[in-house]
Amino acid sequence: MTGGVETIGRALLGEATDAVTVPDLGRALSDELGRLVPHDGYVLAGLDPLARASCLFTKEHGYNEVSERRMAVADAEAHDVERLLAGSRVGIRVGHGHRVRLGNVTVPEGFGGELRIALTQARVAWGGLILVREKGSSPFSADEAADADALAQPLAAALRRFVAGMPLRPSRYSLSPGVAVVGADDKVTSATPSAHEWMRLLAPEATTTDEGDLAATVWNVAHLARRAGGQALSRIPTRDGWIALHGQLLEGPEAGAVAVTIQPAPGRTLLPAVSVWYGITTRERAVLEEVLEGLPTKHIARRLDLSPHTVNDHLKAIYRKTGVNSREELLTGLA
Known part of the structure; x- marks a missing residue:
């Protein structure tokens, strides 16, 4: 990345760090991206990195629910996520039945064009961002698509930072299932x-x-x-x-x-997804699984053929990544 793209890429990470809510994040990413790729609305979705199911969602001046669901079904049938992971992270759709680069449906009524960005990094699909322009606006250009493609990984990193920036804490929800x-x-x-x-x-x-x-x-x-x-x-x-x-x-x-x-x-249920979001390594996860069994450090070391010092080093790394300060906080966060 060079010039404006590089500057915006850095700004995206800062915005993700400061965002408190998912709508805050959506607006911040849209504002930064809009400096290079102007748009009238957006739809931001985060994906559970293992299950590929939606895990966060926000929009502003985007499609209505019926259109979103119709397009999601069509995209699933066209395997858009797999296509984007295999090649370019960006696809353009235009309205009025014109040829599209992704899928086989046109932009819903009231909109003139759509640019969708797969938020992928390290071969993991973290989510997607759809930018839309109103009917009568200029369609998204190839240059704008190239800028969006260059920012796909910084956008993915920003989404991941937003989630991983939430310290692992016990649930405050008192509702029953x-x-x-x-x-x-x-x-x-x-x-x-x-x-x-x-x-x-x-x-x-x-x-x-x-x-x-x-x-x-x-x-x-x-x-x-x-x-x-x-x-x-x-x-x-x-x-x-x-x-x-x-x-x-x-x-x-x-x-x-x-x-x-x-x-x-x-x-x-939470551990597999948390391990991916927080960047917990394979060895760290092995230690974490033993911690969840309630085993002391010496027993974990014997089971994993590690020294107690190495086990403690792995635990310190897990604490740092998940924002906790002790084994007790880690256990309550995964209770």
């Missing part, structure tokens, strides 16, 4: 009271939890469970702790119905 049944029409057909509360937390901008404003993360898990013909999982990072969403396709007369369980993420 909730279960919502999402029908084939993507509406909630039944739910426990706690599930409604969870969905309000996941989609605070929504006015209801049983109509079109169903939280994007909940819809995504239900969609992926249908697509997989069984189950899907996402781990949601928040400042008040991690939330686990588990979708399971139901058997019975209503084809496509999915039960989505929402609860604070248990440690064993």
Whole structure:
């Protein structure tokens, strides 16, 4: 990266460090990127790096829920994420039925063009950013696509820094686990009271939890469970702790119905994703798994054929990466 692209790349990391909420992050990344690639709206989604399910979502002047879901289904069928991981990280769509570089659907009504950026780094898909322009605006150019492509990895690093900047802490959520049944029409057909509360937390901008404003993360898990013909999982990072969403396709007369369980993420469910987000190495994770078993340092050293000094060094690295100060804080953060 050179010149303006390099400057903006550094600024993106600073903005991610300062952002407190997901909407804060979306606006900050959009503002910085807009200095090189002007746009009228955006949709930002983070992905669980292992399950490839949506784990954070925000937008401003973006598509409505119906269009987002229609395009997500089309993208999944076209394997857009795999294409972007294999080659260029950027694709352009234009409206009015013109030829597109990715997928086979046009930009929804009211918009004239779309530029989508796969936020990939080290062969991991961390999320995606869609920039849109209103109908009548100039389409995104090849030069703008090249600038966006150069910023794809800094954007991915910024998204990862935002998540990894949340210290690993015990969940502050007092809600009991909730279960919502999402029908084939993507509406909630039944739910426990706690599930409604969870969905309000996941989609605070929504006015209801049983109509079109169903939280994007909940819809995504239900969609992926249908697509997989069984189950899907996402781990949601928040400042008040991690939330686990588990979708399971139901058997019975209503084809496509999915039960989505929402609860604070248990440690064993959380550990694989945390290891990726926080950059925990294979050796560090092996130590961490033994810590979760409650073993003292000497026993861990014998099991892993390491010296106690090396085990402690690995623990110090884990503490630094996850923002905790002791084994007790680490254990409570993964409780």
